[in-house]
Amino acid sequence: MDSASGSDIIAFLRRNRMAESDIPSEQVRPRTAAAPFDPRIVAFLCNWCSYAGADLAGISRIQYPPSVRVIRVPCSGRVDPFHILKALQEGADGVLVSGCHPGDCHYLTGNYVARRRFAVLHDLLDFFGIEPGRVTFSWVSAAEGERFAELVRHTTERVRALGPMSRLARNATARVVQ
Ligand code: FES
Secondary structure, three states: OOOOOHHHHHHHHHHOOOOHHHOOHHHEEOOOOOOOOOOOEEEEEEOOOHHHHHHHHHHOOOOOOOOEEEEEEOOHHHOOHHHHHHHHHOOOOEEEEEEOOOOOOOOOOHHHHHHHHHHHHHHHHHHHOOOHHHEEEEEOOOOOHHHHHHHHHHHHHHHHHHOOOOOOOOOOOOOEEO
């Protein structure tokens, strides 16, 4: 996805909702007790650092789980907590937000804004009864392909341990895209 505005992000999440009515049947498999749980993680990556880091991981052929669906945003400070809640509501099991390291933000302070929002959201999730571990915030530079891969591995395993997200999902019997 190209660098996104707020409405683009919401439209993307809606288009990629995991409700079975929105997904061609050949792309879904039922989430049953017999089927292994493969977490789906929406990753908001800032255009200038983390997206480039993810790109580097791909170019370098570094292996990481195919659990992330990437949304490229201009800056991590562009990610509204509403976008994170919306992703969880639309069926994501976890959300990853990653931006430039402190001091490297293309817009100077966007990543600091994101970090403050994340701290507040962390407590809000707890208040809602949603495991805060479902949402991860991190820094990845354009030169850190291996760090990005490790971040995805770590986030995937953490969300896998928490199990499927159902608290906010529109359709608790939702199917997942494989
Ligand atoms: Fe990357 Fe702001 S431009 S976090």
